[in-house]
Amino acid sequence: MPQFEPSKIRNVAVVGHRGTGKTSLVEALLFQAGAVNRLGSIEASSTVSDWDEDEHRRQMSLAASLCHLEWQGRKINLIDTPGDPGFQADTLAALRVVEGALVAVNAVNGVEVQTTRLWERCEALDLCRVVFVNMLDRERADFFAALEGIRSQLSDRCVAVQIPIGHEHELKGIVDLFHMRAYMSPEGDREGAPVDIPAEIADQAATYREQLVDSVVETDEALMERYLEEGEVSGDELAAALKNAVVAGELFPVTCGVATKNLGTTSVLDLLVEGVPSPVKKPLAAGVDGDAAAAFVFKTVADPFAGRINVFRVLAGKLASDSTLVNVRTHSKERVGQLLELQGKEHVQAQEFGPGDIGAVSKLKETVTGDVLLTQERPVELAPLEFPQPVMSFAITPKAKGDEEKMGTALRRLAEEDPTLTLRRDEQTGEQLLGGLSQIHVEVAVERLRRRFGVEVDLHQPRVPYLETIRKESRAQGRYKKQTGGRGQFGDCHIVLEPLPGHEGYEFVDKIVGGVIPQGFRPAVDKGIQEAMLHGDLAGAPVKGVRVLLVDGSYHSVDSSEMAFKIAGSLAFKSAYEKADPVLLEPIMALEAAVPDETVGAVNGDLNSRRGRLHGMEPTGSGMTSIKAEVPMAEILTYSQSLTSLTGGRGDYTLSFLRYEEVPAHIAQRIIEEARREREEAKAS
Numbered sequence: 123m124p125q126f127e128p129s130k131i132r133n134v135a136v137v138g139h140r141g142t143g144k145t146s147l148v149e150a151l152l153f154q155a156g157a158v159n160r161l162g163s164i165e166a167s168s169t170v171s172d173w174d175e176d177e178h179r180r181q182m183s184l185a186a187s188l189c190h191l192e193w194q195g196r197k198i199n200l201i202d203t204p205g206d207p208g209f210q211a212d213t214l215a216a217l218r219v220v221e222g223a224l225v226a227v228n229a230v231n232g233v234e235v236q237t238t239r240l241w242e243r244c245e246a247l248d249l250c251r252v253v254f255v256n257m258l259d260r261e262r263a264d265f266f267a268a269l270e271g272i273r274s275q276l277s278d279r280c281v282a283v284q285i286p287i288g289h290e291h292e293l294k295g296i297v298d299l300f301h302m303r304a305y306m307s308p309e310g311d312r313e314g315a316p317v318d319i320p321a322e323i324a325d326q327a328a329t330y331r332e333q334l335v336d337s338v339v340e341t342d343e344a345l346m347e348r349y350l351e352e353g354e355v356s357g358d359e360l361a362a363a364l365k366n367a368v369v370a371g372e373l374f375p376v377t378c379g380v381a382t383k384n385l386g387t388t389s390v391l392d393l394l395v396e397g398v399p400s401p402v403k404k405p406l407a408a409g410v411d412g413d414a415a416a417a418f419v420f421k422t423v424a425d426p427f428a429g430r431i432n433v434f435r436v437l438a439g440k441l442a443s444d445s446t447l448v449n450v451r452t453h454s455k456e457r458v459g460q461l462l463e464l465q466g467k468e469h470v471q472a473q474e475f476g477p478g479d480i481g482a483v484s485k486l487k488e489t490v491t492g493d494v495l496l497t498q499e500r501p502v503e504l505a506p507l508e509f510p511q512p513v514m515s516f517a518i519t520p521k522a523k524g525d526e527e528k529m530g531t532a533l534r535r536l537a538e539e540d541p542t543l544t545l546r547r548d549e550q551t552g553e554q555l556l557g558g559l560s561q562i563h564v565e566v567a568v569e570r571l572r573r574r575f576g577v578e579v580d581l582h583q584p585r586v587p588y589l590e591t592i593r594k595e596s597r598a599q600g601r602y603k604k605q606t607g608g609r610g611q612f613g614d615c616h617i618v619l620e621p622l623p624g625h626e627g628y629e630f631v632d633k634i635v636g637g638v639i640p641q642g643f644r645p646a647v648d649k650g651i652q653e654a655m656l657h658g659d660l661a662g663a664p665v666k667g668v669r670v671l672l673v674d675g676s677y678h679s680v681d682s683s684e685m686a687f688k689i690a691g692s693l694a695f696k697s698a699y700e701k702a703d704p705v706l707l708e709p710i711m712a713l714e715a716a717v718p719d720e721t722v723g724a725v726n727g728d729l730n731s732r733r734g735r736l737h738g739m740e741p742t743g744s745g746m747t748s749i750k751a752e753v754p755m756a757e758i759l760t761y762s763q764s765l766t767s768l769t770g771g772r773g774d775y776t777l778s779f780l781r782y783e784e785v786p787a788h789i790a791q792r793i794i795e796e797a798r799r800e801r802e803e804a805k806a807s
């Protein structure tokens with residue numbers, strides 16, 4: 123594609139609830155604009171934007187995909203985004219680099235959970251929006267009901283610019299409410315000349331035309347005056363005033379069609395060209411104007427064959443092939459070899475990308491999602507990308523022994539591509555934990571490990587990182603004495619254990635007077651105690667929240683050694699620990715869930731059965747309630763499946779660590795017995 127002036131570029135993210143036809147719509151838009159010459163489909167795995175084999179297998183988008191087309195002399199960059207919340211990292215990042223969003227709504231289901239969430243996100247980012255009510259041909263499709271939902275649940279500044287004639291399998295065409303003409307083409311867009319509006323829909327067309335006129339004249343004083351005087355405005359005047367209102371974010375046009383039949387696409391393309399501001403009107407970052415070039419990397423594709431590809435939005439200046447840039451985060455130089463223009467998975471070489479444009483570059487050394495690249499290093503003011511925290515995690519182990527390193531490397535590569543996929547080692551349990559945003563999210567990662575990197579893994583429920591502590595003071599002696607022939611071993615100490623507040627920390631206080639234990643051996647006692655504390659006697663969990671006073675002891679001038687005092691320390695700790703009323707601690711998590719109002723009772727009941735404590739409940743509007751609770755981690759490891767079934771897939775949640783608390787006695791008993799059994803089994807084998 124030739125270079126476009128920044129004023130002729132439109133950057134648009136296509137967003138919406140899962141399965142509303144976003145990918146099919148992008149396909150139809152590309153086709154209608156002549157960017158591709160056949161209309162691919164999800165069913166045939168032949169769309170431009172869903173090109174990954176996992177996307178084909180699951181028939182859903184798993185990553186953002188960049189496409190572009192030309193319409194009315196403008197270049198439209200389209201970013202097709204996944205609707206599933208498990209893959210929202212890409213969706214959130216895409217929204218950060220565009221001026222407009224094309225919001226897809228299913229004509230059967232109307233506004234859905236994710237529609238509302240994404241709408242709020244667009245609101246926060248102050249993006250212009252065009253709404254497309256899709257799937258008019260489906261059984262039970264009802265454009266007018268969907269429109270009412272859009273106006274009541276998203277914004278009453280949403281206004282229809284097109285309405286369908288007929289619906290389901292009797293869909294006959296579309297009415298253009300600006301010019302009050304009908305296009306009778308149930309398939310293929312606006313084929314043939316416009317005709318008079320059929321009588322069957324004349325009343326409805328008049329009603330929605332009035333709504334359109336009312337909304338538009340409200341935003342334009344001069345037009346309002348003329349309308350009041352003359353009682354009429356022309357279609358072109360109306361369209362021109364609407365354009366201004368959409369660019370200003372005052373109105374959101376709603377249009378409709380059938381993506382899979384390429385119906386309604388002309389109207390969408392026109393609205394995007396007219397209603398989405400060019401990058402000139404809305405600079406993304408401060409501090410980068412002037413002649414220096416700057417680019418913001420919002421997506422990284424880790425391709426095992428082609429290497430790493432970074433997708434960027436030019437913030438200022440021109441980015442050229444064969445140049446050198448500085449990565450603001452690492453301060454190191456990146457050599458830009460070949461720039462790429464993406465059309466789904468197709469790459470075409472590009473010489474340069476001008477301000478506001480979106481492009482890609484391969485083979486940078488260390489640039490990742492969220493980085494800014496500059497021709498000259500200077501401070502750039504740009505809000506960082508923010509991603510949600512993982513809500514679930516699994517312990518992950520390679521099927522083949524010895525594959526640990528390969529698995530780690532592969533997972534790090536996947537995490538480069540998707541920052542919401544997290545890998546960490548639990549220090550306490552020693553397990554590698556893979557965290558993600560949903561069950562599908564983690565499953566897809568596991569599939570990719572196998573297919574892209576040849577690593578087979580198993581997922582297990584992670585272990586709960588229990589701790590142990592003491593509840594009262596105790597005192598004990600540890601005495602180690604061994605006499606075998608020549609030189610023996612001798613160490614002897616008396617210690618006092620005291621609970622520390624908050625079940626946290628460890629302190630060692632040397633209270634020895636008069637050298638009953640020589641100075642040089644006392645640290646060995648401390649060491650022996652700390653080693654013993656790694657595995658408490660209840661469930662083998664680490665012991666925390668203890669102050670140790672070393673109060674007395676004795677030694678032998680020949681047989682004493684550091685080793686002997688270490689053992690003595692550990693013996694003293696074990697015997698004092700038993701008498702200090704030890705107790706098991708478990709992590710408590712803060713849960714925040716958003717669930718449909720009508721499921722609140724069921725969700726609370728379920729939380730109750732998980733030993734959850736409810737802390738607050740608040741309706742958030744649009745039929746959802748936010749629930750705050752504290753729940754022991756052990757009870758919420760598999761919450762995702764339950765919440766999905768309790769809320770019909772409409773609820774979601776986040777968890778964060780809060781504090782440790784004592785495990786109730788009857789539950790602790792079970793955990794302790796189980797840990798004992800495990801230790802015995804481990805010993806036996």
Ligand SMILES: Nc1nc2c(ncn2[C@@H]2O[C@H](COP(=O)(O)OP(=O)(O)OP(=O)(O)O)[C@@H](O)[C@H]2O)c(=O)[nH]1
Pocket residue numbers: 138139140141142143144145146147163164165181182183184203204205206226256257258259260379380381382383
């Ligand atoms: N009948 C009918 N089916 C459609 C229409 N648009 C899309 N579909 C079908 O609906 C399903 C989902 O379409 P997609 O284009 O994958 O929807 P999406 O919004 O991209 O889905 P995600 O990326 O998973 O969020 C596919 O089977 C499409 O063929 C339409 O207008 N009419």
Ligand SMILES: [Mg+2]
Pocket residue numbers: 144145146172182183202203204205
């Ligand atoms: Mg899709």
